[in-house]
Amino acid sequence: MKSPVPVNGFACKNPMDVNSDDFFNAAKFDMPRNTMNKLGSNVTNLNVIQFPGLNTLGISLARIDYAPFGVNPPHVHPRATELLTVLEGTLYVGFVTSNPNKLFSKVVYKGDVFVFPKAMIHFQMNLDHDKPAVAQSALSSQNPGVITIASAVFGSKPPISDDVLTKAFQVEKKLIHWLQSQFWENNY
Numbered sequence: 701m702k703s704p705v706p707v708n709g710f711a712c713k714n715p716m717d718v719n720s721d722d723f724f725n726a727a728k729f730d731m732p733r734n735t736m737n738k739l740g741s742n743v744t745n746l747n748v749i750q751f752p753g754l755n756t757l758g759i760s761l762a763r764i765d766y767a768p769f770g771v772n773p774p775h776v777h778p779r780a781t782e783l784l785t786v787l788e789g790t791l792y793v794g795f796v797t798s799n800p801n802k803l804f805s806k807v808v809y810k811g812d813v814f815v816f817p818k819a820m821i822h823f824q825m826n827l828d829h830d831k832p833a834v835a836q837s838a839l840s841s842q843n844p845g846v847i848t849i850a851s852a853v854f855g856s857k858p859p860i861s862d863d864v865l866t867k868a869f870q871v872e873k874k875l876i877h878w879l880q881s882q883f884w885e886n887n888y
Contacts, residue, residue, distance in 0.1 A: 793805065854876075
């Protein structure tokens with residue numbers, strides 16, 4: 701990762717020094733993650749940052765754990781399409797297209813697969829109030845990026861002007877100030 705020769709933004713190892721360990725990561729994707737947070741979810745990424753062997757391969761992976769009724773909030777991957785597979789539980793999933801803003805959503809069950817097109821706002825929610833859920837996502841980029849919508853809009857540093865947000869959301873400044881004062885958690 702420290703080579704002076706970057707490829708797709710990341711350094712390539714000298715081919716003469718490559719070994720089997722460069723293509724292995726002990727991510728322990730079978731282990732449940734902690735979902736004790738405001739969102740009730742936890743995303744474990746496995747992209748080129750955690751796994752340099754993915755460099756130039758155009759793929760990454762994520763495990764998403766959901767507490768009962770937990771949510772992976774509306775977000776965007778600006779550089780990737782996401783293919784989500786439900787491993788345990790029942791999820792309500794969806795994405796919104798751009799102009800016109802049309803919602804495509806579905807309730808998906810263990811073994812089901814749902815695709816979120818590149819750069820579309822999307823979300824998932826565990827519908828079970830008693831049991832956790834788990835999903836795995838394959839993403840079509842070694843570094844898909846993520847922009848969590850609420851966090852980006854109301855939690856940016858420095859903040860977006862409340863005049864802009866008041867007009868954009870057609871609400872009173874008091875509500876904008878309250879939203880900006882919240883702790884905007886990013887589970888990525």
